[in-house]
Amino acid sequence: MQVNLSNRQVFSIAGPICLALILPQVNHMTNAAFLGHLGEFPFAVNGIAGIYYLVMYMIAHGLNNGLQVLFARRAGELNYTGMGRYFSNGIVLALVFSSFAVTATSLFVPAFFGRTLHDPAIREAAAAFMRIRIWGLPFLMLMGLCNALYIGTSHTRLLVITSLFQEVLNIVLDYGLIFGKMGLPQLGLNGAAYASVMAEITGCAVAFAMIFGLKFHRTYHLFARLKPDWAAIRNILTISAPLIVQFLFSIGSWLIFFIFIEHLGQRPLAISNMMRSIFGLFGIFTWALAATCNTMVSNLIGQGKEEDVLKMVRKIAGFAIICAMGVSLLINLFPYQLLRIYTADLTMITEAIPSIRVCTLVTLLSAVTAIVFNGVTGTGNTRINLAIEFAAVAIYLVYCVIVIERWRSPLHWAWGAEFVYWTTMCLLALWYLRSGKWKGKVIN
Numbered sequence: 530m531q532v533n534l535s536n537r538q539v540f541s542i543a544g545p546i547c548l549a550l551i552l553p554q555v556n557h558m559t560n561a562a563f564l565g566h567l568g569e570f571p572f573a574v575n576g577i578a579g580i581y582y583l584v585m586y587m588i589a590h591g592l593n594n595g596l597q598v599l600f601a602r603r604a605g606e607l608n609y610t611g612m613g614r615y616f617s618n619g620i621v622l623a624l625v626f627s628s629f630a631v632t633a634t635s636l637f638v639p640a641f642f643g644r645t646l647h648d649p650a651i652r653e654a655a656a657a658f659m660r661i662r663i664w665g666l667p668f669l670m671l672m673g674l675c676n677a678l679y680i681g682t683s684h685t686r687l688l689v690i691t692s693l694f695q696e697v698l699n700i701v702l703d704y705g706l707i708f709g710k711m712g713l714p715q716l717g718l719n720g721a722a723y724a725s726v727m728a729e730i731t732g733c734a735v736a737f738a739m740i741f742g743l744k745f746h747r748t749y750h751l752f753a754r755l756k757p758d759w760a761a762i763r764n765i766l767t768i769s770a771p772l773i774v775q776f777l778f779s780i781g782s783w784l785i786f787f788i789f790i791e792h793l794g795q796r797p798l799a800i801s802n803m804m805r806s807i808f809g810l811f812g813i814f815t816w817a818l819a820a821t822c823n824t825m826v827s828n829l830i831g832q833g834k835e836e837d838v839l840k841m842v843r844k845i846a847g848f849a850i851i852c853a854m855g856v857s858l859l860i861n862l863f864p865y866q867l868l869r870i871y872t873a874d875l876t877m878i879t880e881a882i883p884s885i886r887v888c889t890l891v892t893l894l895s896a897v898t899a900i901v902f903n904g905v906t907g908t909g910n911t912r913i914n915l916a917i918e919f920a921a922v923a924i925y926l927v928y929c930v931i932v933i934e935r936w937r938s939p940l941h942w943a944w945g946a947e948f949v950y951w952t953t954m955c956l957l958a959l960w961y962l963r964s965g966k967w968k969g970k971v972i973n
Contacts, residue, residue: 532605532683532828534837539821539845545685547817548692554810558870559700560721561806563707565799565871570650571718572871573795576802577646578655580784581638582662585630587776589670592622593677594776594823595769598909600681601824605831612678613750618761619674622769627667634663645788648795654718661722665729672729675736678745680824687739695732699724771915772906778915782922782929782950789933790943797940800881803871804944808888811860814852815896818845819903826907835968842904842962846897853896857889883941891947898955905958908967917961921953 532538557579564571596619603611639656646652672691679687702713702724709715716723739745746752791798822845829837860867864885868878906914925946933943961967 532825534841534844536844539818539825539848542680542683542685542824543817543821543845543848545687545689546680546820547813548689550692550813550817551810554806554813555696555700558806558810560703560725561802562870563703564718564721565803566873567707567717569795569799569872569874569877571654572802573791573798574651574654574658574718575721576798576805577642577651577787577791578658578662579802579805580780580787581655581659582666584777584780584784585634585663585666586669587780588626588630588773589623589666589673591773591776592619592626592670592765592769593673594772594906595765595911596674597677597681597820597824598768598827598907598911599765600678601827601907602831602909604682605828609748610750610753612682613753614758614761615765616674616678616749616751617753617755618758618765619677620671621757622762622765623670623674624667627670630666631663634659638663646791648791651791651795651798658718658722661719662725665726668726668729668733672733672736675733675740678740678749678751680820681827682749683824687743690739691732691736694735695728698731699728702727768909768911771911775911775915775918778918778922782925785926786929786933786943786946789929790940792934793937793940793943796877796880797943799872800877800884800940801944803868803881804884804888806871807860807867807885808892811856812892812895814856815849815892815899818849818852819899821845822900823903823907826904827909830908838904838908839962842901846900849896849900850893853893857892860885860889860892880940883939884944887941887944888947891944891951894948894951894955898951898958901958901962902954904962905967908962910967913961913967917954917957920957921950924953925950 532542561572561575564575596615599615600612603609603615638659639652642652642656646655672695676688676691679685701711703721705711705713706716706720706724707718708720714720740751787798787801790801822842825841825845826838829835829841864882865878868881868885872878902914902917905917928946928949929943932938932946
């Protein structure tokens with residue numbers, strides 16, 4: 530339950546997280562490849578609808594990241610009762626937030642796409658897709674709550690089991706429902722939405738089954754008090770609310786980026802969806818190490834070892850940059866082979882190559898930034914995360930408006946916006962960690 534600075538400790542936490550992250554990214558790549566073989570149009574629609582869903586998921590991600598900090602801090606203190614208190618109240622918040630997201634999407638998503646997207650066919654298809662897809666969010670949020678507990682208590686191997694059940698089912702159902710195989714109806718693009726919802730229900734069921742099967746509900750007193758504890762909810766929101774707003778800013782700006790790309794045409798949108806899929810898969814090493822940094826920093830502070838925090842951040846950042854260099858080299862050596870997974874259109878593949886080059890350079894920068902930024906999250910001062918995110922997004926959006934919307938620059942220049950975002954975030958996060966202003970932060 531209490532971590533140390535060893536390499537073995539880092540990889541024992543990061544390894545299972547990495548494996549758990551591989552599965553959904555392989556699923557996304559498979560999903561994108563299936564839709565890509567239906568044509569450019571469903572591939573483009575999946576890109577914009579997928580980013581919208583990701584924005585809604587950021588509510589869950591922010592809530593669960595905050596809970597992960599709280600679980601890790603209580604684990605460092607060996608306070609099991611406190612962990613159960615936060616878990617049961619996390620369920621309440623997950624249900625409230627997901628209900629809000631489902632209702633808002635069902636009511637307003639047609640109007641949102643109608644006002645932001647230029648292509649009427651993409652507007653209608655994206656809205657129809659999201660009306661189905663959004664119903665998986667409550668189950669995804671509850672599964673994320675279980676995953677936050679596993680990461681915060683260093684039981685990260687359990688993430689792999691949950692992801693395995695969820696993603697294998699998703700891939701099978703994608704194949705069946707998109708193409709009408711295995712006796713299932715042929716639903717095309719909407720088949721991918723139904724498959725994802727059913728897979729998320731399954732993942733949630735598996736995650737809770739493990740909690741009861743492994744007696745975690747007894748060890749950590751998870752359901753000792755089912756009545757809402759308003760003091761606990763206030764503490765969760767104090768940590769999580771800035772993260773929720775931060776992630777909404779972050780992915781919301783990416784949604785705006787994809788909307789601007791849609792204004793350039795269907796093909797740039799389809800190519801950008803390929804970029805998202807490829808770099809989502811190869812970014813798993815960075816994000817696994819980032820989640821590890823978050824929980825280890827919080828755990829170290831819980832042990833009273835603040836002097837070890839910067840050493841830990843530097844160590845994990847070193848591992849992240851090595852992984853990113855290997856990934857970037859691999860992608861640049863075999864770009865055509867990777868892109869052929871999604872499409873047989875050689876013209877589209879050739880047009881995507883400049884964006885591939887830009888994104889591999891961004892991968893190197895984001896590797897270090899993600900670690901440092903999650904180090905800030907682990908200190909518990911999540912308002913600083915929000916301030917850093919706000920500054921980075923503001924500069925990012927200015928670049929997008931000028932370079933994409935006004936100048937109508939080539940797609941690889943549009944993806945240069947990522948340089949602006951990650952550079953700003955890296956500089957501000959480094960300054961905060963090195964300042965030492967996070968020391969002495971108490972989380973109740």
